[in-house]
Structure formats: C-alpha cells, structure tokens
Amino acid sequence: MTLPPIALPDEASLPFFKGLAHGHLSVQLCGRCGTAQLGNPECSDCGSTALDWRPASGRGTIHSFTRIHIAYHQAFADLVPYWTGLIELEEGPRLFGRLLCDAGVRPRTDGPVEVVIEQLGDEVFVPNFRCLADHRQGEP
Amino acid sequence: MPAAAINASIAGLGKAGITREATPPARELARLAVLDALADAGLTRQALDGLLICRTSAATDKDLGLDLQRTLGLRDLALLEIVLCEGASAIAAIQQAALAVSAGLATTVACVFADAPLVPGKRTSESFGRIKSPSGIDGLRYSAGLFGGAAIYALAARRYLDHYGANEEALSSVAVAARQWAMLNPDAIFRQPLTRDQYFAARYIAEPLRLFDCAIPVNGGIAAIVTSRERAADLRQPPAHILSMAQGHPGTPDARGFERELSTGGRIAAPALLARAGISVGEVDQLQLYDAFSISTLLSLEQYGICGPGEAMHFVADGGIAPGGRIPVNTGGGHLSGYYLQGMTPVAEAVIQARGAGGDRQCGKARTILVTNEGGRFDYHAALLLGQAEHWS
Incomplete structure (x- = not known):
C-alpha cells in the first residue's frame, strides 16, 4: 500500500501526533485564556506559552467538505471519489480529515462527526472522521 | 507623517508562451517575456536597473531564480529579488517595484512571472497536486487527500x-x-x-x-515594466498609472x-x-x-x-x-x-x-x-x- 504524504510533526505539534499513536485526539488548552488550539508554540489568542495538551472528546462538526474526483496521489487511487473536509472539534479548533460515511449517510455542513484514528504504517496514524447519522439528513 | 506619494506606472507588458503545448522551461519563458516587455515599451535591456522575479510556490531556483539576471545579460542592477507571496506574488512584486521607483532606489524595473507546468506525458494534476511542506497540523491536509x-x-x-x-x-x-x-x-x-x-x-x-x-493551466510568462510616470510618458505605450x-x-x-x-x-x-x-x-x-x-x-x-x-x-x-x-x-x-x-x-x-x-x-x-x-x-x-x-x- 502506498502511503499518502504524512504530516511531519514539528516541535509544537509533536504531542498531537504522539496522542494519535496512543489512540486519542488531543487539543492544546491555554492556561491563561482557555483558548483551545492545535500545534501552536504560543496561544493564538493571548500569546501565552502556558499551553497544555488535553484529550479531546473526539466529537465535532463538519465546517466544510468536498468529494475529490481526481487521484492526485497514488495512495488515493482506489478511493476516488472520496469525501474529505475541515472538521471543527467540539473544543473549537479545526483540522483536516477524511470523512467516512456509512451507506445512506452523506456529509453535511455543520453535521456531526466523530474521530476514527487510522493506522497507515508502522508509526503513522491519521485522524479520519465518521459522519454520524443525523436527523437533519434529508437526502438519501 | 503623510503617506509617501507613489510615482510609478506600468509602461511595458510582455508575454511568452501562454499555451497548452510544450514549451521551453520557465526560466526561458521568463527571459522571453522580459525581452517582449522591453520591446513593447520601446526600451533596451540597458534601461533596466531592477529585476523582480515571481514563481510558483512549488518552483525552485533551478526552475527560475536570481540567475535570470545573467541569462538576460543585465549588468549593474540596483534591485534584484525573488518575491514569494504565493498567488499574490505578481502584485507584491509590482508594488515593490513601484516603491523602489518612487523612492529613487531604481528607475526601471522588470517584474516577471513564468511557469511551465504542462509537460508532455505528465498529467496536469501531477503538476497542480504538488505538495508543499506537510509539517505540523496543516500537513494533515495531504493525508486527508486534499491536494492542490x-x-x-x-x-x-x-x-x-x-x-x-x-x-x-x-x-x-x-x-x-x-x-x-x-x-x-x-x-x-x-x-x-x-x-x-x-x-x-x-x-x-x-x-x-x-x-x-x-x-x-498554461505554460507561459508575463513581464511588466515599472517606471516613473515621467519616464513612462516618453515611452512607446500609453502608461497605466x-x-x-x-x-x-x-x-x-x-x-x-x-x-x-x-x-x-x-x-x-x-x-x-x-x-x-x-x-x-x-x-x-x-x-x-x-x-x-x-x-x-x-x-x-x-x-x-x-x-x-x-x-x-x-x-x-x-x-x-x-x-x-x-x-x-x-x-x-x-x-x-x-x-x-x-x-x-x-x-x-x-x-x-x-x-x-x-x-x-x-x-x-x-x-x-x-x-x-x-x-x-x-x-x-x-x-x-x-x-x-x-x-x-
């Protein structure tokens, strides 16, 4: 299996990627102003360096989504067309992740999702998100 | 302090390529575009004392770099830079040229962009799915399948x-x-x-x-010549101030x-x-x-x-x-x-x-x-x- 290009952890995001390997999604919380964020060396809001990683709930909503129809990369050749999007975690920060949809469920802007951590390689873990059945889903 | 006045016009416009067919590489398209812009303005290359180069964010010095100066045979430049601001690079370069001309740091500056993404036998999506630096949280875009x-x-x-x-x-x-x-x-x-x-x-x-x-997507290059309003008025084309x-x-x-x-x-x-x-x-x-x-x-x-x-x-x-x-x-x-x-x-x-x-x-x-x-x-x-x-x- 061909691996997609994998995000290289930098110093500020390393705990996030280590968390994935341990099976959980995490967010940074600012000890001064409480802003939740991802992978910042200092708080994006107040500049404090008192940031602590905490487990996230793993729940969120779809900020936006798309279905990709072109295999830009070999790793996605068998998946095309596939859903993917920008997820807003319950705690506030947004991140990119593939969207996994059971039969009869389609992504919807602001629709609910939950994280599914996928292991792609020996030490490679990525966050995908399962679209949850949603009473607001109108179309099949 | 009042805002400094901008005294600059676009006095020349040149192009090269702009085609879906195979072309020479970006640096050659850039050279041709600058020469075309000079001819358009009625200038020779000796009139240039500034060169600002823009390229795609995926390009490297090998594709289009500062050595465009030597390729063009430009001597004794007062201004030479690669301007990198992703899709905003062309205007960022023209702005920099306009500031330099207004401040007297240079008199006549060529701003050029060129790219040659279309290569025979290569799919366009390969050129435009290029990966920048997949580091940190933003790097998740690629494992999420968001290319290009x-x-x-x-x-x-x-x-x-x-x-x-x-x-x-x-x-x-x-x-x-x-x-x-x-x-x-x-x-x-x-x-x-x-x-x-x-x-x-x-x-x-x-x-x-x-x-x-x-x-x-096309292969091509475009160059704009920026100079003062007074110089522009004496050149071949109606200036765009x-x-x-x-x-x-x-x-x-x-x-x-x-x-x-x-x-x-x-x-x-x-x-x-x-x-x-x-x-x-x-x-x-x-x-x-x-x-x-x-x-x-x-x-x-x-x-x-x-x-x-x-x-x-x-x-x-x-x-x-x-x-x-x-x-x-x-x-x-x-x-x-x-x-x-x-x-x-x-x-x-x-x-x-x-x-x-x-x-x-x-x-x-x-x-x-x-x-x-x-x-x-x-x-x-x-x-x-x-x-x-x-x-x-």
Missing part, C-alpha cells in the same frame, strides 16, 4: 454556498461570464461558447467545483468563531486601497480579479464592497459580470477561460484595458481598474488600482 488548490477552494465554495443558502448556479454564472469575455479575447485559451448545461455536464474536480470552475496599492493578510485561525473561507485579505486591503486613491468603490470602472476558482470571484466582489456579504450570487446572476453586465469583471476571460499565469493574468488584462488595447473586449470605461491577487487559503492578498494616463494625469 481545487480541493482547498472546494471547501471554501461549499462553506460559502451553505452559509448563504446558495447553490451551484452561483458558481456557474461566474464560469459562463468568464467564457463570454474569453470569446472576445484572441489570447484566451477557451474561446468556444459555454452554456449552463455544458457547465453542469462537465465532470467534478472537487465538489462543488467542476471542470470549468477551475483555472486553465499605479494609483494606489495595498495588501491584506488575515492570519485567521482555523477555529470556531472564524470564517477563514469567507473573509479574504481583500477585506483588509480594500478600504486602504480606495482611501489611498481618494475614491469610492463606485468610481472603479472594472475589476480584474484573481479567479483561479470561480468561488474567488464571488468572494472578491463581496470583500471589495461591490455587493454585500452573501449577495454576490445575485450580483452575478443574469449576466451581472458578463459583457454588457453591471460592471466588467475579468474581461480577458480570467484564469477560468483565459489562462492561468497566477497574479500576472489580471495584471496583464488591466494594462491592456487601461491602454484601450482590448480590441473586441475593450470596455467603454477603463479609467480606474481594480486588480487583485490571492494566495494560500485566502491568506495572502495584494491589490492595485491602475489608472488610465489621460484620466489621471
């Missing part, structure tokens, strides 16, 4: 349509209008008619963006409470740009907008106050930005139907219009022209107001 600009702008388009309750008709209006303008432009790549049905019948690239929502310039870089967090996809750097640049020229947006005669994807045109119309938030879908309906519409927009066909040479596409069309050299697509009013550039995920924005010399002397 189309995927990122598709997210913006989806967010826009759902946020304002619009549908894909709004995107189609932009694409169809661009084609109507392109049909009047002999230099445009896509010149056959595009109906709404044909638009919707075309394949999706990244939903909701279809084929004709996306820029047409740089009336005003601005940038805007929002740095919007990816987090709840922010709409990174709906609020571009144009929001920051627009008021500064207009105030510096001392005009209102109603006095702008035409818009040459960075439209690598159809959604960008809708956003720019709103960011510049041509219409209110969420109103662009109505503004573009019924031919609002097509020939004969409310205001001329992307009169050469833009990136969508003209050609995609990043920030230089709208710059070139604005200069052509300001000269009155637009042929069948020349607009009756071209006194004051807004030109925009956009890069990143709406992260980087640069804009110019260009003025027709006879109106703004």
Whole structure:
C-alpha cells in the first residue's frame, strides 16, 4: 500500500501526533485564556506559552467538505471519489480529515462527526472522521 | 507623517508562451517575456536597473531564480529579488517595484512571472497536486487527500454556498461570464461558447467545483515594466498609472468563531486601497480579479464592497459580470477561460484595458481598474488600482 504524504510533526505539534499513536485526539488548552488550539508554540489568542495538551472528546462538526474526483496521489487511487473536509472539534479548533460515511449517510455542513484514528504504517496514524447519522439528513 | 506619494506606472507588458503545448522551461519563458516587455515599451535591456522575479510556490531556483539576471545579460542592477507571496506574488512584486521607483532606489524595473507546468506525458494534476511542506497540523491536509488548490477552494465554495443558502448556479454564472469575455479575447485559451448545461455536464474536480470552475493551466510568462510616470510618458505605450496599492493578510485561525473561507485579505486591503486613491468603490470602472476558482470571484466582489456579504450570487446572476453586465469583471476571460499565469493574468488584462488595447473586449470605461491577487487559503492578498494616463494625469 502506498502511503499518502504524512504530516511531519514539528516541535509544537509533536504531542498531537504522539496522542494519535496512543489512540486519542488531543487539543492544546491555554492556561491563561482557555483558548483551545492545535500545534501552536504560543496561544493564538493571548500569546501565552502556558499551553497544555488535553484529550479531546473526539466529537465535532463538519465546517466544510468536498468529494475529490481526481487521484492526485497514488495512495488515493482506489478511493476516488472520496469525501474529505475541515472538521471543527467540539473544543473549537479545526483540522483536516477524511470523512467516512456509512451507506445512506452523506456529509453535511455543520453535521456531526466523530474521530476514527487510522493506522497507515508502522508509526503513522491519521485522524479520519465518521459522519454520524443525523436527523437533519434529508437526502438519501 | 503623510503617506509617501507613489510615482510609478506600468509602461511595458510582455508575454511568452501562454499555451497548452510544450514549451521551453520557465526560466526561458521568463527571459522571453522580459525581452517582449522591453520591446513593447520601446526600451533596451540597458534601461533596466531592477529585476523582480515571481514563481510558483512549488518552483525552485533551478526552475527560475536570481540567475535570470545573467541569462538576460543585465549588468549593474540596483534591485534584484525573488518575491514569494504565493498567488499574490505578481502584485507584491509590482508594488515593490513601484516603491523602489518612487523612492529613487531604481528607475526601471522588470517584474516577471513564468511557469511551465504542462509537460508532455505528465498529467496536469501531477503538476497542480504538488505538495508543499506537510509539517505540523496543516500537513494533515495531504493525508486527508486534499491536494492542490481545487480541493482547498472546494471547501471554501461549499462553506460559502451553505452559509448563504446558495447553490451551484452561483458558481456557474461566474464560469459562463468568464467564457463570454474569453470569446472576445484572441489570447484566451477557451474561446468556444459555454452554456449552463455544458457547465453542469462537465465532470467534478472537487465538489462543488467542476471542470470549468477551475483555472486553465498554461505554460507561459508575463513581464511588466515599472517606471516613473515621467519616464513612462516618453515611452512607446500609453502608461497605466499605479494609483494606489495595498495588501491584506488575515492570519485567521482555523477555529470556531472564524470564517477563514469567507473573509479574504481583500477585506483588509480594500478600504486602504480606495482611501489611498481618494475614491469610492463606485468610481472603479472594472475589476480584474484573481479567479483561479470561480468561488474567488464571488468572494472578491463581496470583500471589495461591490455587493454585500452573501449577495454576490445575485450580483452575478443574469449576466451581472458578463459583457454588457453591471460592471466588467475579468474581461480577458480570467484564469477560468483565459489562462492561468497566477497574479500576472489580471495584471496583464488591466494594462491592456487601461491602454484601450482590448480590441473586441475593450470596455467603454477603463479609467480606474481594480486588480487583485490571492494566495494560500485566502491568506495572502495584494491589490492595485491602475489608472488610465489621460484620466489621471
């Protein structure tokens, strides 16, 4: 299996990627102003360096989504067309992740999702998100 | 302290390639474009004392670098740089040239962009799915399968349509209008008619963006010669005066409470740009907008106050930005139907219009022209107001 290009952890995001390997999604919380964020060396809001990683709930909503129809990369050749999007975690920060949809469920802007951590390689873990059945889903 | 006056005009415009066929590499296209721009202005290369180079964010020194100076045989330059601001690089370079000329650091500066993404035997998506640096949290975009600009702008388009309750008709209006303008432009790549049905019948690239929502890649180069108004007045072409310039870089967090996809750097640049020229947006005669994807045109119309938030879908309906519409927009066909040479596409069309050299697509009013550039995920924005010399002397 061909691996997609994998995000290289930098110093500020390393705990996030280590968390994935341990099976959980995490967010940074600012000890001064409480802003939740991802992978910042200092708080994006107040500049404090008192940031602590905490487990996230793993729940969120779809900020936006798309279905990709072109295999830009070999790793996605068998998946095309596939859903993917920008997820807003319950705690506030947004991140990119593939969207996994059971039969009869389609992504919807602001629709609910939950994280599914996928292991792609020996030490490679990525966050995908399962679209949850949603009473607001109108179309099949 | 009062703002320093800008004394600069675009006095020469040159092009090379602009084709879907195989061409020499980018550095050669850049060389040819600079020579063409010099000839257009009636200058020799000895007149140049500045060279500003723009390239795509994926290009390296091997593709197009500072050694373009030697390739062009330029001696004793007073200004030489590579200007990197993603899609906003072309205008950023012209702004830098204008500042240098106004401050007396250089007299005559060539700004050039070139790219040659189309290689025989290689799929276009390989060139435009290029990977930047997949580091940190943003690097997740690649493992999420979001390659190239189309995927990122598709997210913006989806967010826009759902946020304002619009549908894909709004995107189609932009694409169809661009084609109507392109049909009047002999230099445009896509010149056959595009109906709404044909638009919707075309394949999706990244939903909701279809084929004709996306820029047409070409191999080519464009160069602009920037010099003072006084020098420009003595040259071969009617100058396009740089009336005003601005940038805007929002740095919007990816987090709840922010709409990174709906609020571009144009929001920051627009008021500064207009105030510096001392005009209102109603006095702008035409818009040459960075439209690598159809959604960008809708956003720019709103960011510049041509219409209110969420109103662009109505503004573009019924031919609002097509020939004969409310205001001329992307009169050469833009990136969508003209050609995609990043920030230089709208710059070139604005200069052509300001000269009155637009042929069948020349607009009756071209006194004051807004030109925009956009890069990143709406992260980087640069804009110019260009003025027709006879109106703004």
